[in-house]
Amino acid sequence: MTGEAIAFYVLAAITLSAGTVVATSPNLMHSAVALIPALLGITGLYVLLNAEFVAGIQVLIYAGGITVLILFVIMLTEGGTGLHIRQRNEQAAVAAAVAAATAAVLVAVASRTPWAHGAGTLPSYTPGAIGQSFLGPNLPLFEGTSVVLLVALVGALLIARKEIRE
Amino acid sequence: MITLGHYLVLSALVFGLGLYAALSRRNAVAMLMGIELMLNAANINLVAFNKYAAPGAMQGQIFALIVITLAACEAAVGLALILAAYRRFETTYVDDLHLMRW
Numbered sequence: 001m002t003g004e005a006i007a008f009y010v011l012a013a014i015t016l017s018a019g020t021v022v023a024t025s026p027n028l029m030h031s032a033v034a035l036i037p038a039l040l041g042i043t044g045l046y047v048l049l050n051a052e053f054v055a056g057i058q059v060l061i062y063a064g065g066i067t068v069l070i071l072f073v074i075m076l077t078e079g080g081t082g083l084h085i086r087q088r089n090e091q092a093a094v095a096a097a098v099a100a101a102t103a104a105v106l107v108a109v110a111s112r113t114p115w116a117h118g119a120g121t122l123p124s125y126t127p128g129a130i131g132q133s134f135l136g137p138n139l140p141l142f143e144g145t146s147v148v149l150l151v152a153l154v155g156a157l158l159i160a161r162k163e164i165r166e
Numbered sequence: 167m168i169t170l171g172h173y174l175v176l177s178a179l180v181f182g183l184g185l186y187a188a189l190s191r192r193n194a195v196a197m198l199m200g201i202e203l204m205l206n207a208a209n210i211n212l213v214a215f216n217k218y219a220a221p222g223a224m225q226g227q228i229f230a231l232i233v234i235t236l237a238a239c240e241a242a243v244g245l246a247l248i249l250a251a252y253r254r255f256e257t258t259y260v261d262d263l264h265l266m267r268w
Contacts, residue, residue, distance in 0.1 A: 008168045012176050019180055022199055023187035035199055042180075042206050045173070049217045054209075054230050061234055066202060066241045073245045074195055077252040088190050089261060095189030103182030110174030120222020129224050130231070138228055145235050152239035160246035162253075 007048055015041030028082040032070050039063045053127040173214035181207035192259045194248045198241065205237045 014037055021034035039062045046055035074082075089095075123129040134142045180203055187200025209230045216226025252258050255265075 002167070004168050008172060015176070016179055016183070019183040019203055022203060023183045023190075028193060028196060031196055031199060035202065038180075038203065039206065042210060045176075045210060046213055048168075049173070049213045051213045051216070051227050051230070054213055054227050054234075057231060057234055058209075061238050062202070062206070066238060069241060069245055070195060070199060073248060076249060077195070077258045078193075082193060085192075085259070087192055087196065089192050092190040095186055098189060099182045099186035102185055103178050106178030106181065107175050110178060111171050115170045115219060117218065118220040118222065120220070122217060122221045123224070126224070126227065130227060133224050133228055141228070141232065145232055148239055149235065152243050156242040156246040159243070160249045 004048065007044070011041045011044040011048070014038075015045070026083060026087050028074050028078065028087070029071075030081075032067065032074055035067050035070065036063050039067070050122050051126060053130055170214055170218035173210055173218075177207040177210040177214070180204075180210065192261055194251070194258045194260050194263075195245070197260065198244050198248075201244075202237060202241065205233060209233055 018034045018036075018038035018041065022031050022038055025031045025034065039058065043055045043058045043063070046052075046058060184200045184203030184205075184207060187203065188197050189200075191197045191200065212226045212230045212233070214226075216224065216230075220226065248258055251263055255263060257263065
């Protein structure tokens with residue numbers, strides 16, 4: 001096995017085992033903390049795929065931001081692990097069947113399709129190419145995303161503020 | 167030799183885990199964690215296709231960055247909604263939030 005294959009299988013094992021904990025753990029805090037290794041495993045995959053900039057953003061926003069936000073909300077609402085209460089609904093068996101079927105179909109399609117290999121090579125410095133693209137052909141996309149961010153920020157503040165009752 | 171198929175299979179498995187979490191959890195925060203896993207599975211696909219199917223273009227990585235941004239928006243608004251619902255109903259378990267259920 002090459003180094004790339006070893007790295008891929010190690011990162012895949014980390015991601016899948018941590019993802020299993022996220023999906024099945026009866027302890028909410030364990031689920032939320034297991035989200036961090038799952039996202040960091042995916043970060044490693046981005047590095048393997050020569051997407052260093054996406055990997056950095058993934059660490060900053062997902063592993064650093066969203067996970068901390070989720071932990072905050074768990075502590076603000078339940079204030080604990082949720083171990084004293086049932087965490088799975090009555091449809092858990094159906095949910096498992098649906099998820100397994102979806103994954104099986106996706107795996108079958110992905111492994112049977114003969115994927116074409118595209119022309120060209122990745123630029124040697126991908127952050128530069130991404131910046132050029134965001135300020136060049138993808139400028140409307142970039143500006144649209146910033147408007148969405150602003151709307152989400154205002155909306156989240158408005159929804160989460162304390163209601164004033166007179 | 168790691169091919170595009172390896173990444174697609176891994177991403178399908180992560181998507182399955184996220185779908186299971188989103189469908190079977192009772193806690194709204196845990197459902198949101200499942201949705202984050204599904205978004206990450208889609209991102210793995212985008213970046214893998216960028217490297218193997220269209221290495222000349224950067225669109226895959228650009229889409230992945232946009233998806234990460236929108237996931238952050240979705241998490242912020244979703245968690246704000248959960249906080250507001252908790253203030254009003256004192257619960258974050260979605261089957262207890264049945265005010266508008268028939």
